[in-house]
């Protein structure tokens with residue numbers, strides 16, 4: 096069978112492993128002509144598949160949506176499904192957080208829209224000087240040029256010459272990453288204060304009257320690996336935004352919509368912000384359609400909505416497939432099923448159990464002294480494991496060993512699907528290896544044990560390989 100590929104992505108002209116099907120948390124993959132059954136899906140693509148594989152109810156949801164939908168251009172003729180999905184998200188968020196929503200087709204598109212909504216907000220408020228977007232080093236907000244411009248990692252570095260001005264428009268503040276950058280002897284409060292001071296300095300140096308927004312991933316994903324913000328960090332950003340009249344934008348494309356909510360609802364920030372504190376604008380995606388439809392969105396707070404209503408009252412133009420009726424109807428059906436079955440609650444509980452068991456098996460337990468695991472971090476259904484050459488000094492492996500992706504391969508050999516990444520240590524050198532785990536919301540305790548067992552074996556196999564390579 097030919098291994099050439101007609102699809103222009105990943106390794107050009109080589110077919111990647113292909114999915115053949117799946118059921119629940121298990122899937123079947125064909126790789127280099129061999130079929131592998133019973134692969135445990137530990138990362139659901141890229142933290143997408145909330146309901147798991149082959150959900151029978153989704154067939155009916157899709158069928159009903161298809162029967163009742165027809166396409167219209169959304170800024171001229173709308174549809175009820177997009178209204179209902181917006182109301183659902185607003186109703187399942189703390190009261191007063193959001194007032195409106197726009198639906199689009201990918202997380203990148205949601206962040207592109209967020210930047211434009213933010214910019215127009217300041218025009219509506221009569222503050223045209225507000226043109227600067229602050230975001231973080233070692234972050235990821237999408238694959239399009241605008242979203243890459245507020246990102247900071249290898250994927251963005253490659254295109255830096257053609258991104259939006261990084262000196263004067265898309266400014267970067269330091270990453271928040273206690274495992275690597277909280278100094279020895281420094282308390283959490285001191286570390287958070289250091290980060291707040293750094294942000295305030297950037298705001299003041301660049302003239303607060305010109306700063307439009309601050310964007311952060313509530314729980315970072317593919318660039319850094321699920322480092323939860325320490326207590327006080329997000330509340331501190333909220334306070335600085337209020338102090339200098341700046342919009343706070345949270346990117347929950349990967350961590351949100353039920354993946355890591357402590358209250359059985361949708362938003363990840365409910366773990367971290369203080370009661371009564373909300374982002375002004377939030378982007379979401381991934382689990383919203385659970386991989387069955389391509390949908391993402393932008394949640395808009397009352398402050399922004401009011402400014403538009405009192406101002407021009409309109410947005411000129413739209414994406415052809417914005418607020419797409421079929422996609423919204425399917426996403427709404429999926430979200431209702433998730434809520435009715437308490438699956439966001441299940442994800443939070445089983446995900447935290449998985450995290451604790453991984454910590455015990457790889458970091459804290461008696462056999463862990465000589466393994467390559469430096470850190471196990473995350474919350475709810477979103478976790479990562481970072482690999483280091485030296486556990487004490489946290490020295491990373493050489494980039495060329497590509498331990499993150501090697502770990503992904505060893506996991507696959509042990510029949511678990513994870514995402515291997517590099518660059519957590521430094522977006523410039525690309526050092527810092529980790530794998531991401533983000534299973535579907537339906538996992539059971541037995542699935543958790545299976546994920547832990549297979550991952551632990553993969554770590555052992557990778558350690559042996561590194562020894563053979565003379566890298567340990």
Ligand SMILES: Cc1ncc(COP(=O)(O)O)c(C=O)c1O
Pocket residue numbers: 141201202203204206235236237238312316317346347348349350380381391
């Ligand atoms: C935090 C975050 N924002 C935005 C995106 C981009 O989403 P998409 O790949 O759907 O364009 C991603 C993708 O992984 C992400 O993790």
